[in-house]
Amino acid sequence: MRGSSPRVLVVSNNCFSTTGSNGRTLGGLFTGWPIDALAQFYISEEVPDSPVCEDYFRVTDRAAMRSVIVRWGRHGGTVCRADSSGIVAVQSRRPGVPKSALTQLIRNAVWRCGAWRRGGLEDWIRVFDPEVIVLQAGDAPFMYIVAREIAEELQVPLLIYNSEDYYFKTHDYMAPKGGPISRAAYPVFRRRLVAASDAALTYAAHVFHLTDDLRKAFGEVFNVPASTVMTTTMVMPKRRPSSPPVSRVSYLGNLGLGRHETLMEIASALQAVDTSLHVDVYGRAPSVDVANELFAATGIRYHGFVSYRETLEVMRQSDILVHTESFLPFYRKDIRHGFSTKIADSLASGTCLLVYAPPELASVQYLQREAAACVVTSQETLKGALEVLLSDGSLRSSLVSNALNAAARNHSSEATTQKFQNILNEVAARTDPLRVAGNPEERA
Numbered sequence: 001m002r003g004s005s006p007r008v009l010v011v012s013n014n015c016f017s018t019t020g021s022n023g024r025t026l027g028g029l030f031t032g033w034p035i036d037a038l039a040q041f042y043i044s045e046e047v048p049d050s051p052v053c054e055d056y057f058r059v060t061d062r063a064a065m066r067s068v069i070v071r072w073g074r075h076g077g078t079v080c081r082a083d084s085s086g087i088v089a090v091q092s093r094r095p096g097v098p099k100s101a102l103t104q105l106i107r108n109a110v111w112r113c114g115a116w117r118r119g120g121l122e123d124w125i126r127v128f129d130p131e132v133i134v135l136q137a138g139d140a141p142f143m144y145i146v147a148r149e150i151a152e153e154l155q156v157p158l159l160i161y162n163s164e165d166y167y168f169k170t171h172d173y174m175a176p177k178g179g180p181i182s183r184a185a186y187p188v189f190r191r192r193l194v195a196a197s198d199a200a201l202t203y204a205a206h207v208f209h210l211t212d213d214l215r216k217a218f219g220e221v222f223n224v225p226a227s228t229v230m231t232t233t234m235v236m237p238k239r240r241p242s243s244p245p246v247s248r249v250s251y252l253g254n255l256g257l258g259r260h261e262t263l264m265e266i267a268s269a270l271q272a273v274d275t276s277l278h279v280d281v282y283g284r285a286p287s288v289d290v291a292n293e294l295f296a297a298t299g300i301r302y303h304g305f306v307s308y309r310e311t312l313e314v315m316r317q318s319d320i321l322v323h324t325e326s327f328l329p330f331y332r333k334d335i336r337h338g339f340s341t342k343i344a345d346s347l348a349s350g351t352c353l354l355v356y357a358p359p360e361l362a363s364v365q366y367l368q369r370e371a372a373a374c375v376v377t378s379q380e381t382l383k384g385a386l387e388v389l390l391s392d393g394s395l396r397s398s399l400v401s402n403a404l405n406a407a408a409r410n411h412s413s414e415a416t417t418q419k420f421q422n423i424l425n426e427v428a429a430r431t432d433p434l435r436v437a438g439n440p441e442e443r444a
Contacts, residue, residue, distance in 0.1 A: 009130035016050035075119030237350030258326030267299030
């Protein structure tokens with residue numbers, strides 16, 4: 001007999017976490033869910049530290065590889081939640097093989113042919129006896145297959161949480177500079193990903209998308225009930241004068257995808273307006289070369305990686321927060337539907353947000369519609385926009401007010417979590433729990 005909440009098994013790459021963006025985003029959606037009704041199967045090297053769940057089973061890529069060579073014995077196992085608020089999770093990461101279409105094909109083959117499922121996972125699932133499977137979608141074909149196969153074997157519904165548009169990427173997004181091997185391997189990899197996604201999305205009872213744009217794009221292909229569930233935030237706005245003079249401009253987050261180059265453009269324009277101002281940059285550089293460029297750049301003070309707690313403190317202490325994306329053609333195409341997890345935190349922080357990015361990006365269009373940030377979409381207008389933003393305190397106050405309204409309306413942790421959990425409960429409570437969305441030929 002089911003209690004007030006169904007038992008949910010989450011299948012994902014990352015574990016629930018208070019630090020990592022994927023784990024923090026997914027964990028937030030299960031805030032308040034009965035802890036004995038939630039379990040997670042994941043494959044990263046991380047150690048979970050989120051309070052939402054205590055029941056974990058992990059099989060890493062290394063364990064899956066060992067299962068190909070050693071067909072007997074245990075591969076993977078249960079994991080205890082850490083009490084160190086993310087310290088263990090960060091320290092346990094190991095450098096992996098560079099990601100490419102070829103390595104992803106090999107990885108997929110390893111997971112599909114290995115004996116890792118006989119290493120205790122099936123017994124663990126049987127004991128937990130899930131009533132719903134939730135997949136956090138990514139770009140690993142085997143994860144779609146694993147989640148769907150578990151749901152089919154147990155005859156329970158599958159729900160999918162999707163935050164990316166990998167399904168539609170015909171270009172090799174893993175290798176910007178390309179190469180003969182990558183170009184040859186990517187179409188094969190994409191066929192694997194599309195086939196696995198087709199099967200999972202066709203079977204799914206409901207799909208949650210991070211943005212309206214993603215929901216509309218997938219809705220043109222799949223006849224599956226779907227909802228938009230945007231990134232939530234627990235950040236509380238700071239209390240300070242309504243329009244303080246600008247003395248600290250900060251960037252926090254990912255420095256890959258060509259972002260360091262646009263940060264240097266912002267710093268150069270900022271120095272042209274006021275030589276006393278710099279951009280304080282916090283984040284892990286993807287390479288030594290990128291770190292060296294940031295250290296050497298005029299107008300940038302590079303501080304390296306900081307924890308999520310430190311990130312929130314920097315947000316509170318800053319007068320302007322920066323979000324930026326590359327203007328290079330490859331990245332403009334690649335991140336069209338992307339929505340950075342830090343945008344919700346920035347909107348709720350009470351600090352003015354400056355966005356420098358191409359105009360066609362979904363996140364840029366969203367912020368423009370909400371009038372929640374100073375949005376600059378070309379290098380030619382960057383210096384002029386900075387001059388106005390730095391000198392006009394009332395403009396900054398207005399942008400902050402709009403940002404707080406957008407955060408309350410679209411990124412409320414309580415409202416978004418309630419919406420997600422209500423749909424989950426509704427799907428689980430159906431008389432016929434298997435709500436198959438239709439065969440491929442039935443799609444719109």
